[in-house]
Amino acid sequence: MARTTGSDGGRTEAAVREAAVSLIARQGYEAMSMRQLAAEVGVQAAALYRYFPTKEELLFTIMREHMEGLGEAWQKARPAGPDPRERLSAYVRNHIAFHIKRRHATHVSNMELRSLSPDRLTQILRMRTAYEKELRAILRDGAEAGVFSIEDTGLTAMALIQMMTGVIVWFRPGERLSVAEVTATYLSMTMRLVGATTHTGEERDVHEHAQLRS
């Protein structure tokens, strides 16, 4: 009927966040009811409104923090040097690692954009654009330096991001491939796709790799 023994605002809010990410990722934002979310947390629906004023605000919070996390992860992973190949390599590694680790939140951030109000949508898209801009800059620098061979920077950036983010659709930890194997293969596919020169040689050629699997 009222406050329960051992209740703690901080813990409850964290539990709500986690449960919401999982539920929205699996069923979709519209399909998840506040009562269902509350039940998952082990609380009454009304209690949720102590932490999030509306359902949409909850969705927005999840998305904003995911995008912020992605940006911060890249800031930490970004190499100091100017070599476009190293920078691209770091970008791919970071992107795949982050998206596999935060699979559910990524799903939410990519699939539920249409449930945001226009101004909140704009905020999230702005963050996404800033992140993608980093990749375009790397591709442009590499093309100008002659280490990449790229027809259209914007189009290549989109293709790479779709390809890398797509990992979360089929990748399941503990199945056929490890994160390291997937990352290695995606890295070599990326380097070929942008026509990267090898580090040592002078001629433009593809990265050659042993045929590991068929």
Add this chain to the structure above:
Amino acid sequence: MARTTGSDGGRTEAAVREAAVSLIARQGYEAMSMRQLAAEVGVQAAALYRYFPTKEELLFTIMREHMEGLGEAWQKARPAGPDPRERLSAYVRNHIAFHIKRRHATHVSNMELRSLSPDRLTQILRMRTAYEKELRAILRDGAEAGVFSIEDTGLTAMALIQMMTGVIVWFRPGERLSVAEVTATYLSMTMRLVGATTHTGEERDVHEHAQLRS
């Protein structure tokens, strides 16, 4: 209060289908109400149930016909010859053309799978798997023939499909690039990604293209 002048079952059903594809693509299946759909068609909600017994059956019909259409389009576009490069090229061309032409239906088929009942989901996934299997076969044949250089066939197939299907996320007809330009660029990115040998030469090398845009 009853049948309206000029009403025709065939026309109404088609109108419902089209309006549903557009509405679901823009707002999502759960967010679209039957009343809203009916209003878009210019009819009362009850009239919809003459053509589709439930909301989910409507969704399933849209998805099934989209997947059937994709399969049929590929059967028509598939080349007779055995050359893996030609077959891959045809696959890419067909995939991009079909997905750009049926952008909304593709969106629905990719995003609303979780709203299907388990057995309907299985049916759709079976169709999708069959279509993707064709790509894997091309890649495997190419790798065995030595015209492609591929680390992992399954992983490469998924990467390519994610990359190509991603076109519908950002492509808008009449903007910077034409369908032909986009297709050409994606074709060359694909050929590099699989390490395709050039048609004429003997050496393994990347397709070289003039730098059209930055």
Add this chain to the structure above:
DNA sequence: GAATTAATTGAACGTTTGTTTTATTATGGC
């Protein structure tokens, strides 16, 4: 032109939705 069938309306059904309000209890500081 009567009989039949096809197409649709309008009203209603019971549920469920997001959210608000009010009351009640546990906790932490003094």
Add this chain to the structure above:
DNA sequence: GCCATAATAAAACAAACGTTCAATTAATTC
């Protein structure tokens, strides 16, 4: 041990949901 406040329950709200039903009219058949 009291007091303020943080955390929750329980009940209620109006609105919207998918769907059903009976009535009604247009088109078709003969």
